[in-house]
């Protein structure tokens with residue numbers, strides 16, 4: 271049995287950021303991650319381009335991770351446009367009135383993971399237990415215990431689950447979650463195209479498909495297609511040439527002809543089944559959920575990582591403060607504060623995103639009419655648009 275102050279389950283972005291936020295507190299952490307250390311140090315491309323808000327960028331800077339990301343690998347996002355089916359009308363979100371020159375920054379997910387690992391793995395007080403999973407975990411007023419697949423047993427004053435939206439630890443703690451399996455899937459790949467995107471992201475809710483084009487450096491975008499799971503499976507089976515032609519056709523040649531750009535380590539496009547999750551509680555006795563384990567967002571509003579980072583740092587700030595003042599780092603009071611603050615920050619955007627997805631993927635005539643009306647109405651309400659822009663920039 272090894273004793274720690276905190277056990278963190280999961281070395282994804284949320285778990286790493288939380289661990290990093292406790293640097294200098296003197297706390298002893300076990301960071302348990304199923305994947306081997308070599309994969310954490312050099313994670314492969316997964317096709318995801320994360321739209322980082324200004325706040326997330328500032329947080330990554332404060333953690334020292336932003337400095338480990340090559341600026342040439344980041345792409346500014348100037349504007350976002352939402353299109354509805356065959357309508358030529360586009361609802362635009364820009365930086366108007368904020369004094370910023372961009373809504374955010376697109377950064378490949380694997381580079382964020384690599385940067386967070388680089389600054390966290392050798393942090394004094396952090397024991398990285400990689401290549402082994404937590405097989406069971408429990409927590410009570412007396413403390414938390416985690417059993418590892420390799421037979422080790424850990425004890426701590428606080429257990430933090432950052433083990434993805436299908437968190438097994440969440441279940442073991444007896445915390446229920448809303449789970450919405452949409453039956454749809456997402457395919458992501460990079461495409462080069464003939465025309466300039468001008469730094470504008472496009473989210474096109476067409477009938478039967480949703481296509482996002484996220485502007486990368488040069489005449490290149492990240493194409494994100496959402497279809498029913500069978501449709502995505504069929505697309506992902508195409509060879510690169512046929513896939514490029516199919517994306518060009520589906521995007522109606524808006525950026526000219528598109529060709530798929532291979533990414534190192536990826537045999538084809540990235541495919542992700544779409545499920546959203548929201549935990550009924552973010553905390554239990556001496557335990558907390560962070561990242562996707564707390565809130566598994568629909569990727570359409572590009573906020574899962576941003577929210578997860580904000581939540582991890584919210585909890586990290588409370589724990590660090592308690593440690594510095596000699597208070598209990600897993601007290602019910604502290605965990606209630608975390609839960610309330612993170613629920614307040616996440617519930618509106620989670621519910622709002624699901625409502626948008628519901629409206630814009632429903633195929634019955636009333637929904638089709640309503641989505642058109644909703645976009646037009648939003649265009650006439652500049653305050654609403656600016657409010658949404660601000661929310662997109664700093665959740």
Ligand SMILES: Cc1cc2nc3c(=O)[nH]c(=O)nc-3n(C[C@H](O)[C@H](O)[C@H](O)COP(=O)(O)OP(=O)(O)OC[C@H]3O[C@@H](n4cnc5c(N)ncnc54)[C@H](O)[C@@H]3O)c2cc1C
Pocket residue numbers: 279280281282283284285302303304305318319320321322379402403404405432433434435438456458542560561562563567569571572573574575576577578
């Ligand atoms: C296609 C796509 C595009 C996206 N785009 C955006 C975007 O533009 N902006 C944005 O903000 N978000 C975006 N997201 C969401 C974002 O990627 C996630 O919110 C984020 O990766 C979640 O991080 P996490 O650390 O909570 O979980 P994960 O990244 O899922 O990490 C969980 C970790 O826990 C480990 N683990 C699991 N179980 C155990 C166990 N029992 N023991 C030990 N280790 C365990 C796993 O190996 C994994 O490393 C996107 C998601 C997708 C799918």
